[in-house]
Amino acid sequence: MKGLSIFLVVLAVLQLALAACPGTPLAHATLPDGYCAYTWSSNVNGPRMILTVSNGDILVLESGAAQVSVFYRSSDGHLQKAVIANAPDLNHGILVNGTYLYASSPSTVYRWHYTPGTRTNLGRAEVVIQNIPAPYHSSRTLLVDNKGNFLVQSGSGSNVDSTEYRAGIRSYNLTGRLPIDWSTGAWFAKGLRNEVGVVQDRKGQIWGVENGMDDLTRNDLGGNIHNMNPGEEINLFAKPGDFYGYPYCFSQFNISVVRTPRGTQYALSQFINDGTHTDAWCQNPANVVKPVYQLHPHTAPLQLFFYYGTAFPLDGDALVTQHGSWDSDVPVGYRVSRVHFENGLPVADSPFLAYSGPGQTGNDWPHRPVGLALTKDTDGSEVLLVTSDASNVIIGIKYNGGPNPHNAAPSHIRIQ
Secondary structure (H helix, E strand, C coil): CHHHHHHHHHHHHHHHHHHHCCCEECCCEECCCCEEEEEEECCCCCEEEEEECCCCCEEEEECCCCEEEEEEECCCCCEEEEEEEECCCCCCCEEEECCEEEEECCCCEEEEECCCCCCCCCCCCEEEEECCCCCCCCCCCEEECCCCCEEEEECCCCCCCCCCCCCEEEEECCCCCCCEEHHHCEEEEECCCCCCEEEECCCCCEEEEECCCCCCEEHHHCEECHHHCCCEEEEEECCCCEECCCCCEEECCCCCCCCCCCCCEEECCCCCCCCCCCHHHHCCCCCCCCCCEEECCCCCEEEEEECCCCCCCCCCCEEEEECCCCCCCCCCCCEEEEEEEECCEEEEEEEEEEECCCCCCECCECCCEEEEEEEECCCCCEEEEEEECCCCEEEEEEECCCCCCCCCCCCCCCCC
């Protein structure tokens, strides 16, 4: 009788979990206790950035089709999709501000008149920003800050450029004549190799996540140090116009022959004898702003997402998508991590949505996370959406109300 009672309890728990986490379970996924992951939508064409608009519709930039699509629920609760915007080479960023929808290609920022709830094609695009240098790093994150500045991120033109010319975030005022040439924008932040994720928190502070350089070597620091350096940066942009080091400096993550803290800036070997960019120059805060935190090298962070809800026990922390490595001897990333904050600053990170292993990816784990957004399920419960451009799916994550899985100290702690 006792065994039957235990079986019934377990069965009830499983039924509750299945009821709370609809859709096809995400194979080979691991999450903290109390969470579940499932396929929210499949056959999405290279989904990159995703956002929820005021009426609850979900907008997704499908890079494989150079289009913006809207996902919404029909009156019977079924998920529907419609294409609302197209423009040449759309590949990453989307933004809704005022009465406009904005989206980016490698060279151009476009916009359309848009009202949340529109589910028909918006027609011809208007060019807003043009002549963005396009080759190599081609993702353009878009943001309007609380002062009304229109921010456009652009990455470097190679692994290590000769100057900082195109690597950073520029600011524009869109109230004048359009289109605006990219080169005329004021530097909001410069010296950022590929700051794909740019986001504003509820205090109005602007943050970014940066993809560091590849194939890093410096003979006097151990030769080939690329597997554990440089760290992928989380930056806080406290003052417009500051310089963050690229291409002259890199952020140490783990160099065995030195004892300086993570985040310490060192000069690249190709610049260290140019008469200016020494280690001392890179480590002078008057020259270079160091990152506030570092993620593991080569994990390719693409979005930092601050969670302010109550449905998930994330306790005011943030999530970051890590698209995954190509320049690491052991593949790393391919997951969503939780970034733990104390006193307003990141102090640690731990896996959130990850491959069940072994390792951090495999043949049965096709996912490479890009964008994050929140939506509501048909029962009103909260769902975290994660786009994966490699597997062409949008993943849904729900919390089933189990014990708070985050009371214990997080694993993979990074204390600076």
